[in-house]
Structures are given as C-alpha cells and as structure tokens.
Amino acid sequence: MTLSEEATERLADIVALQPTKNKELQKRWGMESGSEVHSYLESELKEYYFRDENSLIRATPEAAELVDVEPGIEGDEEGNPTVVRVPALQYGILSVIADHDEEPDSVVRVLHKLREEGFDPEVDDVRSGLRALANKGAVETVKKTVPTFRLAVPRGELEVEELSE
Secondary structure: OOOOHHHHHHHHHHHOOOEEHHHHHHHHHHHOOOOHHHHHHHHHHHHHHEEEEOOOOEEEEHHHHHHHOOEEEEEEOOOOEEEEEEHHHHHHHHHHHHOOOOEEEEEEHHHHHHHHOOOOOOOHHHHHHHHHHHHHHOOOEEOOOEEEEEEEHHHHOOOEEOOOO
C-alpha cells in the first residue's frame, strides 16, 4: 500500500509519539475530535498501527521502518526507558519534575516550576503531558490525596530529545 505524503507524515508522528492517544494526535494534526483521528487511522493507516493492552496507539515495526523515524521511547532490557522523544511541553516537564528519589510533584507544582522556567501552559495541558509521560514510563504516578508525579528512573539515566512540532 502506497501512502500519501500526509499519511506518511502522520505515520511518522505515530512512530515518534508512541505510545499515544487520539487526543494527542488530534492536537498535533489539528483535527476536531478523537473520533476524527480514529476514522483517519482506520481509513488511511490501518495496516501500520495497533492499540496495546492499555488502548494506547503504537506503530507496527513495519511502520517504523517505512518512515525511518526513531520511536518515541527506547528502553533497556528491563523495560526501563533510556531515551524518550517528546514534544516541547513534555520536554519541559521532564526538565523540572522531581527526580525518581525525591518527593513527587503535584500537577500544580509542575505547572509553577514550568512557569518559573518561562513556559506558560494551561493546567490541563500539564496534566495531559504528565499522563503521556507516565504512559511512556518516563514518570511514575504516586497516589496521595491527589496524583503526584516524579521521574520513574534516575535523571542521569534518561536521555530526553525534543521533537519538532
């Protein structure tokens, strides 16, 4: 199956962002809804993606070879992330969030840290970014009165690469 230029670019997004959700692709692709993303995936990229046990969108190995893009996450033999490739906000979150052995940060604390570093995100965007990073295994959620977050691995063991938008 030959893909259009748009489909190839979108497939590259899936490879780079995986594991991802409809909402993340919706924002990246400028679509109106998650159902529009789902329809596009099913009509244009059905052979090149799948949903994992957590319903997250992942590219097939063939897709990664086809678009020659590094996957969104690489890990060691134990499954711990060693390299993550993320959009700018998630890159910022990883630069300010508590390290793996520190007291975890709330969403609001991460928001304030980001603003101190010159970012100006909405709280919902920070919450979404933290969840996406948790899905990638780069941060862990620590349940307290409210969910809190910190790096899942030592900061020095995680290479973070910012994806171009």
